[in-house]
Amino acid sequence: MKLYKTHATIDANIISPCKPSRWGKANKNEFGFTYTTKGKEFGKKLYLSLDVNNDFIFDFTVEKASIHESKLFDELFISIKSFSKILLDAAYDSYDIFSKIKS
Numbered sequence: 471m472k473l474y475k476t477h478a479t480i481d482a483n484i485i486s487p488c489k490p491s492r493w494g495k496a497n498k499n500e501f502g503f504t505y506t507t508k509g510k511e512f513g514k515k516l517y518l519s520l521d522v523n524n525d526f527i528f529d530f531t532v533e534k535a536s537i538h539e540s541k542l543f544d545e546l547f548i549s550i551k552s553f554s555k556i557l558l559d560a561a562y563d564s565y566d567i568f569s570k571i572k573s
């Protein structure tokens with residue numbers, strides 16, 4: 471597989487450990503709450519960096535859902551900083567992140 475290193479992205483998806491009715495029984499130190507377009511969700515988040523053209527995953531980490539996506543940007547950005555275009559959603563909308571991408 472040839473990677474052209476043109477378009478990459480960093481994003482996160484929620485991983486729910488159980489139905490909402492069982493949230494009270496889950497370990498609160500291991501999981502966390504977050505708010506998405508679907509409302510309040512509980513679990514962990516899978517954060518990943520990938521090549522958009524080939525769906526090739528360069529790096530990933532799993533953390534509590536309560537940790538904001540932008541907190542893991544530096545860790546994931548290392549794997550895709552050589553790409554010419556990096557696609558991000560509004561969770562990464564900050565001056566610090568833009569300046570790291572530009573440099």
